[in-house]
Amino acid sequence: MKKIHKRLSLTVILFIVFIDYFSIGIVYPLFSSMLFVEKDFLVSPETSNAVRGFYLGILLAIEPIFHFLSTPILGTLSDQKGRKKVLVITLIMATVGHLFGVAAIGLNSLFFLILSRILVGIGAGNSSVVQASISDMSTRKTKAKNFGLYNMALGIGFTIGPFLGGKLTDINLIPFASYSLPFIFSAVIIFINFLLLLKFFVETHPVNKTVKFDILHGLKVVKKGFMMKDLRGVFLCSFIYVFGFSFFMEFIPVYLIERFQFTPSKIGTFYGIASGVYALSSGLLIRPIVNLFSAKSVFFYALLASGGLFFLATLIKTTIGLYLYVALVEFHIAMLFPTISTIISNKASEEVQGEILGILQAVIALGFGMSPLFSGTFVGSYPILPMLIGGVCMLLAAVIFANIHFRKRLLD
Numbered sequence: 001m002k003k004i005h006k007r008l009s010l011t012v013i014l015f016i017v018f019i020d021y022f023s024i025g026i027v028y029p030l031f032s033s034m035l036f037v038e039k040d041f042l043v044s045p046e047t048s049n050a051v052r053g054f055y056l057g058i059l060l061a062i063e064p065i066f067h068f069l070s071t072p073i074l075g076t077l078s079d080q081k082g083r084k085k086v087l088v089i090t091l092i093m094a095t096v097g098h099l100f101g102v103a104a105i106g107l108n109s110l111f112f113l114i115l116s117r118i119l120v121g122i123g124a125g126n127s128s129v130v131q132a133s134i135s136d137m138s139t140r141k142t143k144a145k146n147f148g149l150y151n152m153a154l155g156i157g158f159t160i161g162p163f164l165g166g167k168l169t170d171i172n173l174i175p176f177a178s179y180s181l182p183f184i185f186s187a188v189i190i191f192i193n194f195l196l197l198l199k200f201f202v203e204t205h206p207v208n209k210t211v212k213f214d215i216l217h218g219l220k221v222v223k224k225g226f227m228m229k230d231l232r233g234v235f236l237c238s239f240i241y242v243f244g245f246s247f248f249m250e251f252i253p254v255y256l257i258e259r260f261q262f263t264p265s266k267i268g269t270f271y272g273i274a275s276g277v278y279a280l281s282s283g284l285l286i287r288p289i290v291n292l293f294s295a296k297s298v299f300f301y302a303l304l305a306s307g308g309l310f311f312l313a314t315l316i317k318t319t320i321g322l323y324l325y326v327a328l329v330e331f332h333i334a335m336l337f338p339t340i341s342t343i344i345s346n347k348a349s350e351e352v353q354g355e356i357l358g359i360l361q362a363v364i365a366l367g368f369g370m371s372p373l374f375s376g377t378f379v380g381s382y383p384i385l386p387m388l389i390g391g392v393c394m395l396l397a398a399v400i401f402a403n404i405h406f407r408k409r410l411l412d
Contacts (some may be wrong), residue, residue: 006137008200010146012193015152015317016087016106019193020124023094023186025161025275027101029267030169030179031059032253036380042110043180047164053254053380055112059249060372061082062114063121068365070125076131083136084203086129091194094123098190101183108271118181127185136204150193153281159272167270174264224359231347231403235363237397238340241303242367244393248310249274249412250381251371251386258383260319270326277327281334289335295342296405315389337364 022219033051039045045216050283078086103261104112138146167173168181228235256262256270290298308328316322379385 006202008206009202010134010137010149011195012201013130014149014153015193015196016126017130017153018092019190020094020110020127020130021154022161022164023098023120023190024124024269025158026165026168026182027251027293028162028250028271029166029264030182031056032267033264034171034179036254036257037375042108042113049380051380053378055334056251056254056380057247057372058114058379059117061369062117063124065363065369066118066121067124068362068369070122071128071365072362074125075128075132078132078205081206082203083129083133083205084197084201087126087133087197087201088194090123090126090129091190091197093119095187095190095194096184097123098187102180102187102321105178105180105183117177131223133204149299152279152283153283155275159279161273162270162275163268164270166263166265166271166317170263226339231344233400234340234344234347235359237303237365237404238344238360238363239399240393240400241306241336241397242364242388243371244310244397245306245336246368246371247388248386251383252313254379255313255383256322260322261289266319270323273323274326277332278334281331282338286335286338290339294337295346298335299343300401300405302332302339303394303398303401305332306336307391307398309389310391310394314384386387 011245027029033237034041036049039047044056074086074090097116100112100116100119103109104116131147134146163325165182167177168176168185170180171177174181222369253262253267253270256267260266293301306329309325309332316325319324341360
């Protein structure tokens with residue numbers, strides 16, 4: 001691949017990453033307000049908070065679950081049919097998914113909104129294809145740098161998405177603001193990305209083989225991870241802390257609406273600050289800490305600190321205090337994901353690095369999908385639960401990890 005073509009292809013790929021997480025995050029400030037502020041929107045006015053919370057859980061869970069299910073299938077498909085064909089299909093699906101979101105708002109249809117999230121989740125499963133494309137066009141010398149750009153694009157997308165999503169619904173800022181505007185905006189920029197892909201992306205893996213689909217491949221991968229004696233405890237820690245973090249971040253808008261009377265715009269600002277601090281911490285602020293201390297020590301400390309901080313959320317009395325608080329939370333959360341990857345990578349041989357880290361990603365995706373699926377009803381009735389359950393999960397993961405790590409040290 002010529003150097004100029006490689007640069008253009010990499011730019012298009014990184015834009016896909018940015019758009020994927022931008023379009024996922026742009027609707028985060030909307031769902032809680034649709035169900036808990038607009039009492040006659042999507043459901044009937046007499047619907048209880050418990051039922052509203054159940055629907056919120058479905059809306060939050062459906063995208064990561066289909067992301068989880070589609071990622072291994074799309075990755076395999078791209079190995080056998082080429083990267084570009086699969087990316088084209090996923091961008092079309094994501095565009096159509098957001099247009100279904102527009103239709104859902106216009107028709108006041110919860111069914112169409114759920115269908116929208118299914119299509120967006122399947123489209124976002126192209127993350128495996130994107131990473132494979134980056135690997136294809138990278139040398140051993142440039143791979144780390146290019147994957148660093150991948151994570152940067154991801155972080156920026158999820159920082160801007162929720163923030164902009166909140167603002168696009170604020171009638172005080174935009175005269176024609178509405179719940180449908182974020183979906184329209186996302187559909188337009190994904191379609192632009194689709195045109196750029198067609199024009200500038202050069203196929204990095206031109207093959208054509210028979211494909212065998214297995215929709216349960218992701219679940220089989222997770223099962224395999226939990227059958228590994230030396231790693232299943234660490235995978236269990238990963239699932240529990242991701243479940244707790246997801247529970248906290250995805251349902252806290254219900255608490256913010258009740259306690260602080262947050263609008264979608266303010267919820268978007270909250271998520272924007274959280275994601276921005278996470279991205280900054282992941283790339284810069286935590287570097288001295290992870291360089292100075294072992295990955296196991298940093299991971300254990302971050303679990304304890306995050307669990308304690310989750311419990312303290314109810315003590316925050318002001319909006320400014322809340323923003324400072326979530327910044328501190330995200331600083332500690334930023335230590336968890338890279339250190340658990342390091343811990344698991346260090347436990348595996350070089351021959352199975354891709355497989356083991358792939359299992360970790362599947363476990364993480366499952367944690368993000370399961371927490372809203374089974375918890376929305378309870379949060380609708382008890383908005384304080386995100387802090388309590390999130391904190392318990394973090395501390396439980398810390399106890400399990402300490403038992404694994406310190407017991408092994410004693411035995412050694």
